[in-house]
Amino acid sequence: VNTGSPARIEAAGLAIGIGMGGFVDGILFHQIFQLHNMLSARIPNTNLVGAKVNMVWDGVFHALVWVITAYGIWLLWSAVKRGARLPSHRSFVARLVMGWGFFNVVEGLIDHHLLDLHHVYEPLGRSVWDYAFLVWGVAMLAAGWALRRRDTDLGVSGSARDSSMPR
């Protein structure tokens, strides 16, 4: 009996979702669109030195989400190694989406609102975009939860469904 292995897979999905959410934020908003940087509300990124200092802190942020993603991969690998079956696509995607939503909610609340480290669209400071970021996170959490529930309601989640999955 692999007690804990399905829970590990669930945790792996959440961890990888958190990590991927962090990478989307960092890559899309910090680097490609350059809407803000990690400390752009404290250290203006409007001159070269400020931009480069922010770039260093962006790197620290990326390192942290890399570690979370790596931990998720390790959890997934160790669960399978312990004999757990891989979850269905829908079930695993639900956990990824929940992880991404959880990232947005926690990061948005702490970094955008409590600590004022940066804001989604920095030129405006705290704006409607910061609240939209939170709503986006809550929506993803709800969507992931609903997707996960749907699998459960159909009676196909967990070991009953997973036992029919090829390994």
Next chain:
Amino acid sequence: MVALLCSAGSAHACTLCHSDLAEQVRERLFEAAFVSHALAICAPLPFFVAAILWIARRTSDVR
């Protein structure tokens, strides 16, 4: 590799270089608020780790 990075003309702006710009960046980076900045950036981490560990430690019959 480090020698290459530090000696290359095109790498004057790198964080570890000895150019004026790099020194300004290091000065700004390691200012008095360095620890405060580092702690602030790490602030969400305990919440992420707690959520992951909480789920990972549940037994399989708890869904």
